[in-house]
Structures are given as structure tokens and as C-alpha cells.
Amino acid sequence: MSAGEKIDLFTQMVRIRRFEERCIRSYQQGKIGGFCHTYIGQESVAVGSISVLDKDDQIITAYRDHGHALAVGMTMNECMAELYGKFTGCSKGKGGSMHFFAPDKRFWGGHGIVGGQTPLGAGLAFALKYLDKKACSLTYLGDGAVNQGAFHEALNLCALWKLPAVYIIENNYYSMGTSLLRSSAGESLAGRGIGYDMEYEVANGNDLYTVREVTARAVERAKKESLPTVLEFQTYRYRGHSMSDPETYRTKDEVEEKKKFDPIALYQQYLLDEGVLTEKQMEEIDEAAKKEASDSVDFAEESPFPPEEELYTDVYVNDEIYLAKHGQA
């Protein structure tokens, strides 16, 4: 990586964190409703893995999707506005926190049902292979999703049909309030791939360099050999499962201990040691991210809600009969 690329990845991680912190504030102020799952503590996983992709590679994730959305290049404005349910949001306010989409940036969501996106990721890989593209899909899921049947069906199909798919389990050790030990049998989560003869790897997800290296290996396998891989990146979320989580299932000490392995702090130290960035430059990047996040809140608050006419649009492509039925023709 060039120094410029390294700085860009640092900037992306900082932007995600500052964006999420502003989300939390707006949520606590009652301006954002519904569910809101923040990505704080896991930034290195999305940023590192997406950074090794080429332009034809496709990305899909679950409901903790703000980080991936920013990492693929969606703007803070369109994301924040979506959280506010505003018309200027990426889905015109029809998707919300869990359902961000940007197909023009090869980002296919943002999916609310645990594990429900895992067959879709296989489908993206199927499509790439069908069209003879030398590309792969990255499908993210949480540690809780490994126990969904859909995930196993998807793995079997990927292995059976040799699809260029990479599954990334972001293991933050809690599926909502249930710890890994209370939810998942077996030694490793990525090891679920063994039953399907899939290559798998477990790595430190908080180390951006490690994430890049491990993901790059899997991506290369997908493109060169058309074979799937399951990766497990061990990481940690500092905040609750969602904003409404009282976090009675873990101690404050545990969270504080984990913060010692913060992905941004770790990467920051690498860049300082390498002489790529000075502390002053880092502060400038941080200030800029804070301002960008703060501006996105202003943008969201000033944006209009979707007009009533939007209610019945985007249900169907061929929607003449539907609209007529609802007096919208």
C-alpha cells in the first residue's frame, strides 16, 4: 500500500467511528427511531476487507451495516438522512438503519433478518460466475448468524457449485445478549466450513493489516480457483447490540479491557511507527470526520420527509395496475 492508501483507510475508520457516535447522540435525542446497531469497535473489518476488492467484486451484509456503507463510498449525508427517515436518504427513507443499499457502489444491503443475506451473497457469486466475470462476492454476517440454516445451505451451495464467494463472520462475541459460549457449539465459527470442505481461517479482526492479508488470500482463491472461503474475524463491539440494549450480559470491565485492543488505536500506532502520519495529521483527520458527521446531522435534520406520493412507489417495477388500484395512477 502507498502512504496515500494507508491514510485513506485510516480516514475511513475514523469517519465510521465519528459517524456512529453522532448516530448515538441523535438516537438518544429521539431524532432517530427504530433499531440502530452501531459498528464502533469493528471498523477494521469492513474497511480492511473492502479495501482489497476490485471494481467488479460485490458486497452484502447484515443489519449492522453503517460501516460497510461508508467503506464502499456511500456518503455520510445519505446514510444519516436514511437513519432520520428522510427523503434524501439512500433508500429515500424507506429502508432505515438496517437496510442501506447502493448497487452503483456494488453494495447490495443492509439486511434485517439474521442470516437472510447469506444465500443472496451466494447468488451474487453465482451471477458473477454465470457472466464469466473474474470477481467475487463478500458476504458479511455476525457470530449469531452462523446458527441459521440459511447460512449452511448457502455454504453447501457455494462449495458444491464452486462459487467465488467469501463469507466473513464478524465475531463480536455476542448475538444480541447471548454470548458465544451460550449460543454456538464447536471450537471455531469459521470451522463450520469444514463440513463443506471449504477453506477457512480465523484471524484478529481488529488488526487492519491482518484483515487485508487474510481477505486478500480468500479473494484470490475465489477469483483464481473459483472456490469459496469462510473467514472469521474476531472483534468486539463497544456499544450494545442496538441502542436499546441495557447490556446486563457483560461487565463494564470486560468492555474496558477490550478497548485496549481498539482497531483504530492499533492502526494509528502502525502509521505513527511507519512515519506515514504524524499525531497532528491524525487529529486533523479526526476533526474533519467529526465535522463531516456533524454536517450530516444538519443535512438530515434539514431534509424533508418523503412526500405522501412516495408511499406506493418502488413496490413494483411494472406498477401501473398497483398504482391505479391505490388511486395513484
Next chain:
Amino acid sequence: MQKVTYRDAVNQAIAEEMKRDELVCLMGEEVAEYNGAYKVTKGLLEKFGPKRVIDTPISEAGFAGLGIGAAMYGIRPIVEFMTWSFSFVAFDQVVNNAGNIRYMSGGLIKIPIVFRGPANGGVNVGATHSHTPENLFANFPGLKVICPSNAYDAKGLLKAAIRDDDPVCFMENTKLYDHAMEIPVEEYLLPIGKADVKRKGADISRVGHGRGLVTALEAAKLLEEREGVNAEVVDIRTIRPLDMETILASVRKTNRVVLVEENKPYCGVDAQVAFEIQEKAFDDLDAPVKRVSALDVPQPFSDPLEKMVLPDAERVFKTCLEIL
């Protein structure tokens, strides 16, 4: 014209569309090497090869979801459920992913996929294998639902469904697969969302879909022979979008209507149709809207019991007499 069975009409529709568009592929359990559990996909593997005609493992959620993911990226998959009863293990994929993604993305994504297979009872296989879930899937805005009653409609509507850019649930019927009729040799498509008057009459309207429509036609004959009553029979054809105009025009002409379906009655398709008739043609009705559906029980295995559950021409005939 050519005489073809419902089964072969479906096969022709798939073959013609696969020939026309290389993005169309077919996947499902036993669709390729086995030639289809009901032989609907016979010969397609030979014609189009294993890249496009794909046997799947028994993983409905997996391959339905895979098809949706591929459709998001521009492939146009036809996903066969060996029967629609098996779609229940893929329910989340069909409803949440095929049905909701377009709306949740603010219209950024389209999902041109067809889920198809038979959905019917009457074949003595018990409750798990005898579901008619057209009402369930039609309940979700974002999905389209089609239930053809004959070979001509099956072919024209399936071709339209494959070309449609929205997810379509296409429900066939194993009891109709052997029904043969004359259909054009030339290519034709039928519009989705258009009902069809299958029999003209002036005295009473019969509205149905799928095999319920066939039952309605049989009952129309009985009415004519025994009572000299001339019944009009309207085929709904597409459950969603629903063509109420054609149905209402018939009701306004005959002032009496009996709805016939193989769906279970509770919250069934005809509950919706009856509601819309009373709402829009209340003053045209000379009698209450009547319904003949399957009975409100899980499908029994025992043959005589199952025959009692399914609507038949005699039950429709008797119900018609109640309002004539």
C-alpha cells in the same frame, strides 16, 4: 394450433424464454437430470446444458435466496419448488428478500425472478404436501401471484412472468398437468393482471382460479343441464395484481356470484374478492356473495375425506341453487 398438455405448455414457455434470453436459467430439485419431479422440465437439460438448467440440493431457502441474489445482479432465474408446500422453508427469502428489497432500497434494485411449481391438494399426500398458498404470498405487496387454470393461460402467463422485472409466484397444479387443449403454434404472451371470461352467461357469475376455475366450469354444465341456468365463469388468472374490473362487469350483468377456489376459506383469496365485490357492486347484488372453497381443516390423507375437503362441481352447483 397444437394440442398440448398444461405440463408441456409450461415446458414450452420455459424453453422459448431460455432460447430468447441467455440470462434466463432454471434451478430446482430434480429439474435437470431427473427431468422434473412431474416431468415439467423434461428435455431442458439436453437443450440448454448444465450451466443453465441446474439441479439443486434439497435446500429451498438456500437456492431461493441464491436465485434472488443472482436476480439482483441481472440474471433472470426461474426457481422451481417441487411443490409450493416446500416454499415454506424458503418463506423468509421469498417474502423479505424477493418481496421487500425493491421497496427498502427506494427502487434502486429490481428482482426479476419467477418462483414456480404446483400448489394443490387432491393427490392423497396429506397435509404437509397439499398447500395452496396463493393467498399467503398475495398478501405481500412486492410479489405478484399467478394461478393459471389451463394450458393456454399457463404458457402465455409464464412467458410474461419470466419477462417481468418483478418477482412472480407462479402456481401450477399437478391435477391439471395432463389436461390438454389447442393452443397457438406461434408465440404469444398474456398480460399479467387481466382476468378472462371463460364462459359467457347471463344468470349467475362464477369466479375462480386454478383448479377451482375448472370446477366452476364443470358446475356450469350441471346448472345448464339440470336447471337451464346459464352461468358466466370468470377466471381470475392473476391473484395479484387482481383484475376486479372484469369480475365486477360480470357481477353487474348477472347480479349473483359464487366464488370458487381450492384455497382454504379463512383469509383466503376469495375473502378479498368478496370484499371488493360488496364494496364496489353492492347495489348490483340480488343475493349475498357465496363462497365454495376447500374446507377449513388441514388436508386429510384418507381419500374419501380429502374428496370432501376439496370443492367439487356438486358443491358449487348446490351453492348456486341457494342464491338462484
